[in-house]
Amino acid sequence: MNKATNRLINTVWCLIFTLDENSKTITIEQHTKDHLPAYRDEKQLPQFCLIEDENRIVRKVGIRNKYKPFDMLTEDKCDAIFEVINPQHVFSYNLITEKKEII
Numbered sequence: 001m002n003k004a005t006n007r008l009i010n011t012v013w014c015l016i017f018t019l020d021e022n023s024k025t026i027t028i029e030q031h032t033k034d035h036l037p038a039y040r041d042e043k044q045l046p047q048f049c050l051i052e053d054e055n056r057i058v059r060k061v062g063i064r065n066k067y068k069p070f071d072m073l074t075e076d077k078c079d080a081i082f083e084v085i086n087p088q089h090v091f092s093y094n095l096i097t098e099k100k101e102i103i
Helices: 036-043
Strands: 001-009 013-018 026-031 048-052 058-064 079-082
Touching: 001 036, 013 036, 026 058
Parallel strands: 001 048, 026 079
Antiparallel strands: 001 013, 013 026, 048 058, 058 079
16 A cells, blocks of 8 residues: 655645556555655655646546655646556545544
8 A cells, every 4th residue: 555645734644555657657545644654754755746626536646756745736737647556536535444443
């Protein structure tokens, strides 16, 4: 499992995912603000941005490999963009692994 973070004000969102670099696809396992290790490890992890459609369905994920504080990550600043294999509403990924703890 891979992890990346996205800070919004004082909240660190964590994206936990499986990546297939050959096909440029990503499977989102969890998107949560409650993954406490992400707060501690934020500076060592890549950053992400979710690219949603008009219905807030996540279609792509952008990844920036190097942490840059105070720089809102947008699609044009990403090092790579991956198509999402399991597109869902942006806030539904919390429910996928609600009972499973990911470290």
